[in-house]
Amino acid sequence: MLHWGKSSLVLFISILLHSIHHDRCTEAYGHVGVVPKADDASDLLSDRLAYAIEIDHDSSIQDHRITHASHPTYEEKYENAENDPETYIETAYTSSWGPNIARVSASLSTISSILIIYIIMRSNLGYTTYHRIMLMLSTGDILASVAMALATIPMPRDMIYTQFQTGGYGNKLTCNVQGFLFFFGTNFAFGSNASLCFYYFASITLKWKEEYIKKRVEPWLHSCVVLFALPTAILAFFIHQYNPTPFDAWCTTISVPWQCHYLDSNDEKMECMLNGEHFSLMTISFTVVYIGFFIGLFSLVFSMISISISVYRQERLLHMYMKRIYRYRNQNTSQSRSPSPSTSNNRNLALSRSRHHYTKIILVQAFAYLFAFLICQSNVFVSMTSVLSVNVEDLRKRQSFQIYHLLSRPLQGFLNLIVFLGHKIYNIRQVKKDLTIWKALQHLLFNREEPKFVFSQVSIVNADGDEEDMCFEGSDSEDDTDPGGSYLPFPKRGAIQLDDDSFMSYDETVDKPEESKTSSRSRLDGEDGSLKTDLKDVDLSVTVSPEDPFEDDIASKKQVKWGPTFNHNYSTKEDSSSAGYLSSVFSFSSRKSVSSMSNSGKNDLLDSKT
Secondary structure: OHHHHHHHHHHHHHHHHHHOOOOOOOOOOOOOOOOOOHHHHHHHHHHHHHHHHHHHHHHHHHHHHHHHHHOOOHHHHHHHHHHOHHHHOOOOOOOOOHHHHHHHHHHHHHHHHHHHHHHHHOOOOOOOHHHHHHHHHHHHHHHHHHHHHHOOOOOEOOOOOOOOOOOOOEOHHHHHHHHHHHHHHHHHHHHHHHHHHHHHHHHHHOOOOHHHHHHHHHHHHHHHHHHHHHHHHHHHHHOOOEEOOOOOOOOEEOOOOHHHHHOOOHHHHHHHOOOHHHHHHHHHHHHHHHHHHHHHHHHHHHHHHHHHHHHHHHHHHHHHHHHHHHHHHHHHOOOOOOOOHHHHHHHHHHHHHHHOHHHHHHHHHHHHHHHHHHHHHHHHHHHHHOOOOHHHHHHHOOHHHHHHHHHHOOOHHHHHHHHHHHHHHHHHHHHOOOOOHHHHHHHHHHOOOOOOEEEEEEEEEOOOOOHHHHOOOOOOOHHHOOOOOOOOOOOOEEEEEOOOOOEEEEEOOOOOOOOOHHHHHHHHOOOOOOOOOOHHHEOOEEEEOOOOOOOOOOOOOOOOEEOOOEOOOOOOHHHHHOOOOOEEEEEEEEOOOHHHOOHHHHHHHHHOOO
């Protein structure tokens, strides 16, 4: 339009000169001051129009040549890539043995993830939040591991990288499918890892109940994982972003040729890339993945640090409370009736350590999952930061690092299985201490997993003051004190609901059977001074609760509650009052289902000492 505007302007000026009969002649006539004739004026106008059109045509050709030079054709890009020595770089991934390492490692990971799903599916514990997250994590790992196990097989036969010794047997579509499975699977597993760490954080640090997490938090976790992994994977599939590269033994998200991805400016990348027709969408996709990766990594580290601090503070505060209790009891207990201070202190210290034992086990499990993730994703972090640092780029070209990448990148499913089995075997051996690790593994693989007794919470109640004064929920803040909700009463009578909805009653009355719960509680609090129980004289109450933050949702099963019992039945008030001046209330959560217990087992459990 600009060139046609110039021509119109020339025409307008020529007509204007002709209309006013200008007295000057142009150089074409060689006269000065001679007015041309009508025919001569027409010829002059025609010449000027032809000259203007010729200039316009030449400028258009020149602009087209400039545009053509700034945007080379696909053939020219391909020729430039073929002439670039970096295109044919030889690595461990292009060797004959490199893809085989990836096949073995990825196959092992696939089998491991399938085994995790198998154990969860046949477990009697049901689908808990922890199990559902592990199912998502294992599913994502299976997709990625299968893609990596195929290695170079789906790569196109006519790809530009002729240095692959194993060669490719597919086409662009098969490479796209392999890249989609790998990209979606790894991002899905990564999001599930972040969800698992947040679940531990919410359960241990925030003390959210299992039921609350299941209804309010878990749906958001799953939605965020899917929204992070699926849209970018689909977008990369339709813009043909999955391609082979000499720095991986499988198709992944990369430009062609690979060196274009590491150029400085976007203009240079567009001139270099063979698949740059959707460059803006590719840039958006890479940006979203990079941001999501670093946000997820930050969330993982933050969750683990918060959990560690929470466990440390709980341990420190509990030791502080126990020291106060030691001093108080030693001042108010007669030496003739009480055990030696050292024996009593050792016993109470052992109980205080057991208060955090289960939480520490979960903390170790969370760190183990995080460590497995970091081992497998460390090379991805190096690959992302190699764009910013030349030293990191040199690290990617070292053969030792490439072998490490081939071994560790597909191995997350196997490492997850080690952590998963380790925790399950530990639970089995806690119940059956005579089993070896091998026997416990066989029991886990060939028998359905049964619920276990797990530790939930402790509330320490001072006999002299209100229970709220000594309520301990793992934090020294006043907000943690929940009157009436952090401890259980001391019922002397109770009942167990059986499978046929009948009840088996029991009576653990110490003094007067007709006393109410209120009077019994006041006696335990030391208001009348008639009964004061020491920590050693109080059994641990066991409660089947679906709100345990680390075990399983058994809402469909029978819930059984046992009240706390006393180890000593005192014949007189004097004997009972000499047992100590401290009462403690412990509440535990149990996963032992009634259907899996015989009547004798129930009676034995009532008399058992936790």
